[in-house]
Amino acid sequence: MRTVLRNTVAGQWRTVVAASLLGAAHQAGEAAVPLVIGAVVDEAVRTGSSRRLALWIGVLAVVFAVLSISGRFSIRLSERGSHRAAHALRTRLAARVLAADGGVGGRLSGELASIATGDAQRVGQVNLALPTAFAALAGLLVGAVALLRVSLVLGLLVLVATPLLLVLAHFLGKPLERRSDAEQDRAALASGVAADLVAGLRALKGIGAEDAAAHRYRATSRSSMGAAIRAARSRAWLDGSVLALTGVFLAVVALVGGRLAAAGSITVGELVAAVGLAQFLLWPLSVFSWVTGLLAQGRASAARVAEVLAAPPAVPPGSAPLPVPLRGRVELADVTSGTLRGASLTAEPGELLGVVARDPADAVSLLAVLAREVDPVGGSATLDGVPLSDLEGAALRSAVLVAAHDADLFEGTVLDNVAAGRGAEAGAMAEVLAAAGVDDVARALPGGLGAAVSARGRSLSGGQRQRVALARALAAAPPVLVVHDPTTAVDAVTEVSLASGVKRVRAGLTTIAVATSPALLTAADRVVFLVSGAVVASGAHADLVADEDYRLVVLS
Missing domain, CATH: 1.20.1560.10 (ABC transporter type 1, transmembrane domain)
Known part of the structure; x- marks a missing residue:
C-alpha cells in the first residue's frame, strides 16, 4: 500500500x-x-x-x-x-x-x-x-x-x-x-x-x-x-x-x-x-x-x-528467447493437465493439424496448456524442442496465438477489430478478409469495413462475430496459430469456404484447429482424436470417420 x-x-x-x-x-x-x-x-x-x-x-x-x-x-x-x-x-x-x-x-x-x-x-x-x-x-x-x-x-x-x-x-x-x-x-x-x-x-x-x-x-x-x-x-x-x-x-x-x-x-x-x-x-x-x-x-x-x-503470476515466468530460426514445431509428450491424461501429439512445421476431443473438457485443457495458462502436471509441451515453460512470456505469446472460441470483439469498426492483430502486411489484409469471409460480412453491413461494432461485438450476429474474430487471428500471422471451433455459427457452405481460406492463408505456418467441423477436418493435413484425455487415433479425416466414436463426435 x-x-x-x-x-x-x-x-x-x-x-x-x-x-x-x-x-x-x-x-x-x-x-x-x-x-x-x-x-x-x-x-x-x-x-x-x-x-x-x-x-x-x-x-x-x-x-x-x-x-x-x-x-x-x-x-x-x-x-x-x-x-x-x-x-x-x-x-x-x-x-x-x-x-x-x-x-x-x-x-x-x-x-x-x-x-x-x-x-x-x-x-x-x-x-x-x-x-x-x-x-x-x-x-x-x-x-x-x-x-x-x-x-x-x-x-x-x-x-x-x-x-x-x-x-x-x-x-x-x-x-x-x-x-x-x-x-x-x-x-x-x-x-x-x-x-x-x-x-x-x-x-x-x-x-x-x-x-x-x-x-x-x-x-x-x-x-x-x-x-x-x-x-x-x-x-x-x-x-x-x-x-x-x-x-x-x-x-x-x-x-x-x-x-x-x-x-x-x-x-x-x-x-x-x-x-x-x-x-x-x-x-x-x-x-x-x-x-x-x-x-x-x-x-x-x-x-x-x-x-x-503484487499478485503472483498464474504460471512461473520463463526467460529463454525463442529458437532462431523458429520452425513452429509443437509437441506434447505424455502431458497430464486438467482432464488430459498422458496426451501426446505433434504439429509439424507448416502443418494444419486437426484435433477432435470427444469430451469438450479435454479441448479446454489442451488449449490451456498451449496458451500456457497452466503448466502440465506431468509430461512436457515444447516449441521447437524448447519447453513452453522456459520461454519468456511475451516472446511465447508472439509465437503461439491461441484464439478462443468465445473471443470478444472490441468497440470500433470491423476493420479496426481485424487490424488489431497487427501481424499481416497491408497487402495481405485483403487476402485475410476474404479467407475469413469478412468481405461478405462487410457487404451486408451499412458502412462496410467501417461499420461500427459495439462492445463485445453484440451488434453483429454470431456468424459475423465469429468470422471477424477468425480474421483477426489470421491477420496476426503468428508462427503457430491455435483456433478453437472457429466455424460453429456459420452455415455449411460458408464453413467449407472458411476452411479453405484458413488453409490458404496459413500455408507454410503451423496451425492447430481444435474443432469438430467436418470441413475444417477435411482440410487438415492430419487429425488426432482425443478420448479420455489421451490420443487414441491419428490420421486423415476420411480414414478416421470409420471409427464409430469419432463419427459420432464429428457428424452428430
Whole structure:
C-alpha cells in the first residue's frame, strides 16, 4: 500500500509541489485580507486620509488578484496530478492483468475493472488532497503568525490548538478508512457478479437459472449497499465531529479576541483583523476532515491496488528467447493437465493439424496448456524442442496465438477489430478478409469495413462475430496459430469456404484447429482424436470417420 501511494505522489511530484506552493500563496493571500482591512480601518478610516484609503484599497486589490490566480492554478495542477496518477495506475493494472505470465487469477473481471477505475481514481486523489492539506497548513501558519502580531495570546492559542485538532481528525478518520475498504471490496464484487451475469444472460435463460442468478446478485448488491451505508455514516461522523471541534475552537478565539479588545489591549482595526482571521481559519480547519477522509479512502484503495499488482503470476515466468530460426514445431509428450491424461501429439512445421476431443473438457485443457495458462502436471509441451515453460512470456505469446472460441470483439469498426492483430502486411489484409469471409460480412453491413461494432461485438450476429474474430487471428500471422471451433455459427457452405481460406492463408505456418467441423477436418493435413484425455487415433479425416466414436463426435 505504501509503495503504491509513494509512487503515486513521486510520479507527479513536480505537479504536486507546484500546486502546493500555489495553494500556499492563495491561503497566504486569504490570510492577508483581514490584515489589510484592519489596516484600512486603523490608518485610513480613523485618520480620514483619502490618499491612504486609496493606497490600502490598491493593496487589497493586488492581494485579491494574487490569491485568485494562485488558487485557480493550484486547483488545475492538483486535478492534473490526480488524473495523471490515476491514469498511470490504470495502465499498470491493465498491464498486470494482461501480463504474459497469465495475469491475475481468483478475481472476477468486473471486480478487476472496478479496481482499475474506482480504486485507481481514489488513489490518484491523494495528489489532490496533499496540496490542499499543505495549503491549509500554510494558511494556519500565516494566520497564527498574523494573530501573534495582533496578540500573543491569540497566536499561541492557535498554535497550540491546531496540532491537537489534526491528531483528533486523524483518529476520527480511522473508522472511515476501514469501512471504505469494505465498501470498495463489496462494490467491486457486485460489479464483477453483474458483469458475469450480463455476459452469460443467454446461457442462464437457456437453463432456466435466471432466478438463482438474480438471487445471487441481489444478495451481493445488498451486501455492497450495507457497506456503502456504513462508510457514509463514518464519513458523516467524521465531518460532523471535525466541524463541531473547529466551531468550538473558533468560538474560543472570537471570545478571547473580544475580551482583549474590550480591555484595550488591541485596537479596533486589530480586532477587525482578529475576527477576520478567526473566520478565515474556518476553511483550513474544516478542510482537514475532507482531506482526512480522502486520504483514508486513498489508503484503503491503495491496499486493493497493491494486492492486484503484487499478485503472483498464474504460471512461473520463463526467460529463454525463442529458437532462431523458429520452425513452429509443437509437441506434447505424455502431458497430464486438467482432464488430459498422458496426451501426446505433434504439429509439424507448416502443418494444419486437426484435433477432435470427444469430451469438450479435454479441448479446454489442451488449449490451456498451449496458451500456457497452466503448466502440465506431468509430461512436457515444447516449441521447437524448447519447453513452453522456459520461454519468456511475451516472446511465447508472439509465437503461439491461441484464439478462443468465445473471443470478444472490441468497440470500433470491423476493420479496426481485424487490424488489431497487427501481424499481416497491408497487402495481405485483403487476402485475410476474404479467407475469413469478412468481405461478405462487410457487404451486408451499412458502412462496410467501417461499420461500427459495439462492445463485445453484440451488434453483429454470431456468424459475423465469429468470422471477424477468425480474421483477426489470421491477420496476426503468428508462427503457430491455435483456433478453437472457429466455424460453429456459420452455415455449411460458408464453413467449407472458411476452411479453405484458413488453409490458404496459413500455408507454410503451423496451425492447430481444435474443432469438430467436418470441413475444417477435411482440410487438415492430419487429425488426432482425443478420448479420455489421451490420443487414441491419428490420421486423415476420411480414414478416421470409420471409427464409430469419432463419427459420432464429428457428424452428430
